Amino acid sequence: MRVLEADGDGRVVVCGAGDLADGERRVFKVGRRRVGVFRVDGRYVALHGGCPHAGGALCEGPLTGTTLPTDEPYTYEYGREGKVLRCAWHGIEFDVETGTSLVDPALRARTYPVAVEDGAVVVHLRGRGGT
């Protein structure tokens, strides 16, 4: 995994603004912290890489869609394409934009603010909330 440095303000320059297409990501380490930056619908989101469920590799799982909740048993409607991050280990699904688990709203991955600054994608590790 790529190792990046934060500056004195907790800013991490991840990549150029043109480097990621929608659905693509950069996963990296800063010190012992793992972070994933995703481009979703032209916006950037950053999530803490350790899954809040059991410490798994949250940001290394597929970014995908899933079956939508339904009141009609045995019917399947597929949606949220490209908005659901499945943890690489146990498969818990998270809303990639908010870090909230689909199965247990109390289970939340930490998010970080991301900005495009001078043509670079920059994660602010000291900030709270990315969306």
Add this chain to the structure above:
Amino acid sequence: MIDCDVHNAWESARVLLPYLDQPYRDYLERGELPGGRDSFPHAHRAWLHPEGYMRYDAIPPNGATPGGDYAFMRDQLLDPYKIDYAILLGDESVEVSTLANPYYASALARAYNDWVLDAWATLDDRLKISIVVAPQDPEGAAAEIRRIGGHPAVVQVLVTSASQRPYGDPLYHPMWAAASEMGLPVAAHLGGTGGVNVGPTGTGNPTFFWEAHALYAETGMGHIASYLAHGIPEKYPNTKFVLVECGVAWVPSILWRLDADYQALRKETPWLKRLPSEYAREFVRVTTQPLERPKNPAGMWESLDDIGGRDMLMFSSDYPHWDFDDPFLTRFPADWKDAVLDGNARALYKLPARADDAKEAAGARA
């Protein structure tokens, strides 16, 4: 730290070809296979994992099969978690138990065992080997245990938790006799619920993967009851029984029930000298992954403590599978850690004492 459930894989089952005796080399070379040219002859379970059963981050950079690349396993598991020994259980090889032809099943098991000893046991002293046997061929299983069970890297005999009969049944006594003679435990790893084996529950087949996966615990219950009731610990005292990946939280409940029913109906099994739970504490071991996650973990540990769980549990990660338990993040009571993370497996598998412990002991003797 000892990890009691690590899955080594191959890129293709064709690695077994040089190890297979004729006519079975022809079977694998030209015969029907369940999943294409590189697949392993077995009857697959009826529940297909909707995401595949591997950790996504366990795919090596070269795209190889998770568990198939030793260097990647070393860098992702053995070194960072400071694992003293990893007990290797292979991957699909144990599913020989699903085949109807017991002789083909035994031939494949022999080929796997020779391959894994050549290809894996030689790589790293930390890797210890489970030899696969075909339980549906009890005499063949016994012969295989005697043939290769004395190899210094071999620490146990491996079968699937799904079976045709529960493992205490007299059908399997040749296997237990050989294991006892060679001083090796027999482990049943969750799975093998296909082909000639009965389904995972007594109710008929479940529907969804997660539903079936949770219910595989029932296979473990059936084997513990059978192993204890048939008095395997009395008849074959130099072997033990290890349940791998079948869960741990239910073990107290089943042992309490077995004790109660045995006490009422002792006359059915007069060869037993002790309570089922007392035999279990000495002769049954259960690996921890996937460790249940109750809202009140203290309650689970209290009930496990009631049946001597501290002597029975052995840590396992199930690397590189999807329901991996992280050795650093999985929580055990502080005074259970030495036994569960290391001591119980070290004693069971007769592994050398830790270097610091040996040094301390030498110091004490001096």
